[in-house]
Structure formats: C-alpha cells, structure tokens
C-alpha cells in the first residue's frame with residue numbers, strides 16, 4: 001500500500017472521515033427511498049422507487065463505489081484499532097475512562113463489527129436476492145399500469161415475518177445509532193472543521209441524524225411484522 | 231500540619247526498563263489533608279528509607295504546575311481526579327481517610343518506564359526538535375517581537391496553545407494512546423503567529439511524522455485528552471492541526 005495513501009496517522013483519519021461521510025449520504029438516500037413503504041399503498045410507490053434504483057445506470061455504478069467505500073472504511077478502521085492497541089502495551093491496573101469520555105466513542109470498532117454482522121444478514125436477505133439470485137416471494141412480479149415491476153415489497157413482508165430477523169434489524173439500528181452519535185461529529189473534527197462558530201450546529205445536526213435515521217430504519221421491520229403496513 | 235489521614239496506596243514498582251514490574255501495597259498514616267500529592271509520596275519515601283526499603287522513584291521539579299514533570303496516573307486518571315491541575319497541585323483534601331489510591335506511571339509505547347513512576351518522555355523532545363521551533367537570528371540584530379502586528383484573537387489562541395507544558399497526560403489518558411493534543415498545541419502556537427509562517431508547512435509534516443515514528447496511537451476524537459489536560463488545551467487545536475496537515479500535503483511549498 002502506498003505510504004502516502006494510508007501511511008500517516010492523519011491520512012488514516014481523513015479516510016475514515018471521508019468514507020464515513022459518504023456512507024452517511026448513502027444512509028440518507030437509502031432511508032428516503034425505503035420510507036416509501038410508509039405510504040401504505042400495497043407497496044406500489046416503494047416498488048416503483050426500487051425499480052428506478054435497480055435500473056438506473058448511475059445508481060448501479062454508485063453501488064460499486066459504495067462497496068469500495070465500505071471496504072475502505074472497514075480496512076482503515078481495523079488498522080486504527082490494531083495500531084492503537086499497540087500504542088499501550090501495558091494496561092493500567094485502574095483506568096477511569098468514564099470520567100473523561102463516552103463509552104461509545106471508545107467502542108467504534110465493536111459497534112462497527114456489530115453493524116457489519118447485521119449487514120451480512122441484511123445483504124443476504126435483499127441485495128443477493130434482487131441482484132444475484134431470485135426473490136423468494138411467490139409472485140415475483142407485479143404490474144402497475146401494464147408495466148412489470150419486481151415485488152420487493154412482498155419480499156420485505158416475507159422476510160419480516162420472522163421475529164428473529166426483526167430483532168436482528170432492530171439491534172443493527174441501535175448499533176448504528178451509537179456509531180453515528182460519535183462518528184458524525186468526529187468526521188468533521190477529523191477534517192479540521194471544528195470551530196466554536198459552527199461546532200454547535202454540527203453537533204445538533206449529527207445528534208438528530210443519529211436518532212432519526214436509525215429510528216426510521218428500525219420502524220420498517222417492526223411495522224411490517226405487526227402488519228401495520230400491508 | 232496535623233496528620234490525620236490513613237491511606238492504602240497501590241503503587242507501581244519497577245526496577246528498570248527491562249524489569250517486569252508490579253503493583254505493590256503500602257499503608258501510610260499521618261497524612262495531612264493540606265499536603266500536596268507529591269508531599270504525601272515524600273512522606274511515604276521518608277518512611278521507606280527509614281525502614282531500609284527502596285524509595286519510590288518519581289519525576290517532579292517545580293511543584294507549582296509549570297514544568298510538567300509530575301507524571302502520575304492516580305486512581306485511573308492522569309494527575310488524579312481534579313481538572314486543570316497537575317499532580318503537584320493536587321491536594322490530599324481531595325481524598326478521604328481510609329481511601330485506596332492507585333498510583334501508576336504513564337502507560338504508552340512512546341513513554342518507556344525508567345523506574346517506578348518515572349517515564350522517559352524523550353519522544354516529546356524529539357517531536358519538538360522535528361519542528362516545534364522558529365528559526366530566528368539571535369546574534370544581536372533581533373527584531374522587537376512587538377513590532378510585528380498580531381491580531382488579538384490569534385495572539386490569544388496562540389498563547390493558550392503555548393501553555394502546554396508537555397506533561398504527556400494527553401497521551402497517557404487517551405484510550406488510543408495518541409499524543410495528538412500535545413503535537414497540535416505545539417503546531418498551533420506557531421501556525422497562528424507571523425513568526426511561524428516560513429516553516430509552517432514543513433513543521434506540521436515533520437512533527438506528525440516524528441509523532442507516528444514514536445509509536446503513539448491514532449486519534450479518533452474521543453476527547454479524553456482535553457478533559458485530562460492540566461492546561462485545558464482545546465480539541466480545536468487538533469482540528470487546526472488536521473487542517474494544517476491537509477493543506478501542507480495538498481500544497482507542500484509555502
């Protein structure tokens with residue numbers, strides 16, 4: 001690996017921040033598109049959105065960028081984690097960390113790993129079935145105004161019939177919440193954007209984002225399991 | 231000074247850098263609440279010497295919060311439980327009779343233990359030598375510093391960064407073992423002033439390079455350093471260093 005690309009501790013920070021902000025943008029888009037299920041029209045709006053996302057060339061190419069970005073975020077994070085462990089070879093007999101920092105800011109690697117486990121389940125549930133194999137739902141296609149659409153909504157209903165799946169999704173969203181609560185603000189600090197003038201604004205937006213986005217995501221499997229949306 | 235506190239001390243004892251070392255228990259009576267923490271250790275050492283034991287080796291010099299030598303990790307926190315103070319400014323009235331107190335050296339790959347509580351902070355000196363200076367002519371034709379106008383706000387920020395005493399509490403408290411707060415304070419104090427401009431870019435590049443070579447960890451914006459720093463150096467300095475380093479990489483020439 002080129003020394004300049006991941007070499008210095010600060011460059012690793014920039015990568016963490018840039019890939020993190022990119023993934024945040026993705027979350028926003030993903031959440032907005034999926035929120036179409038809450039229209040509660042039997043999935044018509046959602047299936048149309050999903051069709052657009054699945055067929056638009058620009059969005060399909062962004063999918064590759066997304067995977068590369070995610071991978072870079074993970075690799076960079078792991079490098080930081082292992083290097084930082086080496087930086088304190090002997091542990092303190094007593095260390096009162098809670099008096100000076102939050103547990104979640106210290107647990108980004110753990111939270112990230114939990115999110116990764118969730119992602120594996122999640123991609124297996126949807127991405128693999130829409131992009132590689134076939135949907136498991138019986139009526140794979142629906143017709144709106146004579147046009148053929150994949151029944152991704154039906155697939156969601158099928159997947160979220162299982163209670164354990166719903167629990168995994170909710171736990172994934174909780175991990176995401178804590179990860180974002182530190183990560184959002186942290187990304188701006190890493191890029192040098194910390195000034196008393198706008199620090200407060202970033203913190204408010206970051207906290208709001210960390211609560212709202214995972215909450216909307218978590219509401220999806222719950223609403224489907226309880227059949228509030230059908 | 232009437233002594234009336236009894237304490238149970240758990241202190242790290244290590245004969246030399248290569249020795250493994252271990253925590254050792256001591257019972258100490260007759261401690262006055264008016265003593266500083268270092269005076270309390272003096273009393274302990276006095277007792278150890280009388281009993282024919284090896285006294286606890288620890289760093290100290292000014293005993294008034296300006297030299298940064300008194301590195302002690304007390305009850306899990308750098309310089310103990312109080313904020314904005316060094317160990318020499320910590321008084322025994324911050325503890326209660328019968329307390330158990332842990333005393334450990336700074337733990338960092340960049341600060342090897344020399345003996346007991348004394349660590350080698352040469353890493354900070356080498357980081358300073360890599361760029362924490364300005365090159366000026368001092369041969370008698372020096373320019374009066376006050377002849378160069380500096381905006382008040384910049385002067386204040388540079389001064390508050392310059393109050394860093396290089397104690398190492400930031401690296402010792404950081405869960406990642408990162409020395410970013412120290413390095414960023416040293417980068418900031420010059421980056422903000424006209425005298426620091428000629429070497430601005432190579433300074434940040436060289437100091438960060440040296441910091442990484444010394445084996446300190448990577449900053450992930452946890453913020454423990456800012457809380458534990460005896461001089462209240464702000465995280466804004468780290469953000470400034472992040473900017474300085476980014477700019478120096480994008481456009482290395484001045």
Ligand code: SF4
Pocket residue numbers: 393394395396397398399400401411412415455458459460461462463
């Ligand atoms: S930044 Fe604070 S904690 Fe770090 S060396 Fe300077 S004075 Fe000590």
Ligand code: FES
Pocket residue numbers: 289290291292293294295296297298299300316317318319
């Ligand atoms: S002995 Fe000088 S700062 Fe404590």
